[in-house]
Amino acid sequence: MKRKRLMLISFVTAFILLLTGCFSGETESTPDSSDGEKSSEEGGKKVLNLNNNEEPGSLHPGKAQGTHDSWILEHAFEGLTKKTPEGEIVDGMARDWEVSEDGITWTFHLKEDVEWSNGDPVTAHDFEYAWKHVLNPETAAEYAYQLYYLKGGEEYNSSENKDEHAELEENVGIKALDDHTLEVTLAEPTPYFLDLTSFYTYYPVNKKVQEENPDWALEADTYVSNGAFKLTEWKHKDSLKLEKNENYYDKDKIHLDEVNFVIIDNADTAWQMYQAGDLDLVYPLPPDVQGELSSKDDPEFEIAPDLAVYYYNLNNEVQPFNNKKVRKALSMAIDRKALVEHVSQGGQQPAYGVIPPGIPDAQGDFQENSGDLFKEDIGEAKKLLAEGLAEEGLSEMPEFTLTYNTDEGHKKIAEAVQEMWRKNLDVHVTLENVEFQVKLDREKAGDYQISRAGWVGDYVDPMTFMDLWVTGGSFNDANWSHSEYDQNIKFAKSSMDEKERMDALHKAEEILMDEMPIIPIYFYTKPFTVKPYVSGIFTPINRYPQFIYADIEK
Template sequence: MLLLVFTGCFSQDQETTDKKDPKETTNTTDSKPTDQKEQPKAEKKVLKLNNVSNPGSLHPQLAQGTHESWVLEHSFEGLTKKTPEGKIVPGMAADWTFSDDGLTWTFTLKDNIQWSNGDPVTAHDFEYAWKFALDPANASYYSYQLYYLEGGEEYNTAEDGADMNALRDAVGVKAVDDKTLEVKLAKPTPYFLDLTSFYTYYPVHKGNAEAHSNWALSGDNYVSNGPFVLAEWKQKESMKLVKNQNYYDKDLIKLDEVDFVIIDDENTAWQMYRTGELDLVYPLPQDVTGQLNASNDPEFRIGPDLAVYYYNLNTTVKPLNNQKVRQALGMAIDRQAIVEHVSQGGQTPAYGVVPKGIPDVSGDFNENGGKLFEENAEKAKALLAEGLAEEGLSSFPNMVLTYNTSEGHKAIAEAIQEMWRKNLDVNITLENVEFQVKLDREKAGDFQISRAGWIGDYVDPMTFIDLWHSKSPFNDARYNNPTYDQLVEKAQSTMDQSVRMTAMHEAHALLMEEMPVIPIYFYTKPYTLKPYVTGIFDPINSYPQFMFADINK
């Protein structure tokens, strides 16, 4: 998923002593107190935290960034979900079966699952949501994540004049009845079950969505099926989630309310944390991260993340269309200096786009691939001269590096700007814009160099490798190499892990050789958490999860 913040990582320390085991359970009825005297009213438990950008939409099929997914992961639930340990367990589904060839899946929904308005969650809501994402009229950026379905790509990419009703009916998802969802895949997908916990695969209340077209843009008509529901959204100011009393596992949810303030300035958020106005803050200012890390502050948490920080190079813009020029820009950056002196959050230099933490046939995919390019200022200078000459240029033209508003992104951009000036005699202008503006401009190709980040949607190299397939909606660099596409498609066409991994290693090496994107570092997620908040857990590819959090002041 698109990554908004500049640093990352959540602690692996999980506090579970004040809550039940967050695994599959059934609802229990609250017991009545034997003492008939009036009980004192318990203080409302409210978690206060920051979100660094205003969401574009809180519709599962229209969301595209972490500023949206963080809310969706707590207000919706898919067929499956993940435990704090990362295990895939039943969510809305009670169980599932699949055919021997792995192409046909049948999910049976749980009994008595409800939307936040009390209506039953049905298989029809899943079919509706998935086909909504694939409908080209809805322009879902994540529609490609449903190309695994039989007929999904054909429906989403249909041209004018096509029989859209027939194409829609041919998509491989069907509600056999209210409780049974049949899914047919176009090709074997080893990580499909993982995908069913991802937000693009969440259901949507069909009746509510059809009655209220703007339901996902405010709390007025918001209906969801997860632990919390959106109650209020003041655009660019705040969001309020409240406990969903109709959630089947509501007894595991200890918080009454979660209040987000929308702040794009890390220093402001940090000051609010220090004064007690916020209970959790992420991201932190870089200097604060360095200080907290060095002092072993007990409220400071840090851990691994499945994410990469990189720069897009618009390969349709001269001279970024030249491979040697792109290689020169990538080789002239001192990544170790950036992670040690700028980001300061325990990040590691990236010499590829696939981070550690993803299994290979044996071992770790990243470690098996090794460093896919080198840092060498002298060689970079020579390559730049050759590339510019091939494009008929005597010098590198003035260009703009665009990043979304953040002191962290600014500091990194300034460091790289200086490295390019010193090592290549290249002058780059820096430009900061709101996150949504950056996304829109990248989609339109209205940029030269842009800051980007990506958190893996699932734990497989493909979640990074397929980003730069020529047809990927997230291929903002406009990279187009038929050999790369063929390697990606080969890896997507088989359940044979050896064949898959070999193809993805070859694709990864080719991508770094041609360098349409420049990896900078692999994220961590440094954040601060008040000691009275327990039960926060940290998935490898998501922001801190608070559905099982508790507050005991």
């Protein structure tokens, strides 16, 4: 689908040379280390040191919304189920469960020996409380829609009449029958519901703690969780410390005593600390480092699969991005192959749709069956841009701003795309970098023109991506609406026929790519480095590297 042109090859070479060495001028000094392994043994304890590239926006399961939050939450909390290193869904807080023949009613039986980090028992009432807390309109949880699968969930969360909230809450399909039995009633049969119960929005919250102190999740000294680790220190915008939770029911399988996160938004700095022995695992890596390590087949370098798409939001409420032809022109003028091979350099795959590889279709792989839903074509892009601008009463494309969260990798991608748009369409773009949470807040407020975005699948089904762009969706930051798209998503959520629901999802993706409210760039991978003395790291397709069962062996 991609056309190679001599001028484009020359351009790729030019921008690679232009960007070479960018990191060296922006790194920060780091302490020297004479012993590359010193950071992993502190006072006889097994300590893992790694980086989180942003300050968490929230470490409350009901308020979290990004990977800078979830990486900590996935180790500090545990849901009804959890995933093994092989990707199998197994018992977590629940010892077992059964589901009715119609797929509507799920009954979970909790283990009787599970405790919170403060010693309180984890009960079915904590799960009922936590899920209803997320759905409570006053909580304003961005991820509340993930609980719309529950009977009455959407009605409760969408209600603006406070007088009816108590009744609507009572009608939500979750009820603790006793301390150890949780009954869940779904609005419709949901094939991936069990997968959802391992997702962080479905984690429990200690009801007593939440009611006594609604701000318990803001500081380490009031933090209470139920997972393998507990949060014991949080120096905001600097570092976090997790320690082994001695109240965890499976503590004998947890080998690490401590896990230290340093908060670093500069990938070069994190890489230097890894080289100096101050970090044992680094993710993400600088793009040029990924390319170098890949070429050397470095044994400490791993590229794991990822269920994620890198894309740009276009604010469809802002002229001229309200015009379909303008949006498609910008997308068709980007050479994705050059980006993944010469800029990101982490084995990523160019994206000509939004569903990444690795999700089963009714038969085969969903992404493979979709194929390329659009193509790169500079001539057609120029034509569409001119037509779209004329329809908007504009003689030329106004200068606009591309916003990305602070990260050298995002910066390099943005610079390359900026140059492609300039060269191919004579479009001039200003680049703006901001903190990740600032970017998220501005997207929610519609205070942007084009913004860098990414989405990691919450569960292994196309719906985890496709319901992002329904009209009024919590994460529809493009502010796009299309009735036929909405109808296909609604049908796919309610159909029990797997082929019919997958056909509806394919049709919805085709509509999305024809309208192009967002611009897919590539499908992620997870390139990271880990020291050889660290074992037991595993990488689920839709999670950051997991260290719950990690060990340090020297």
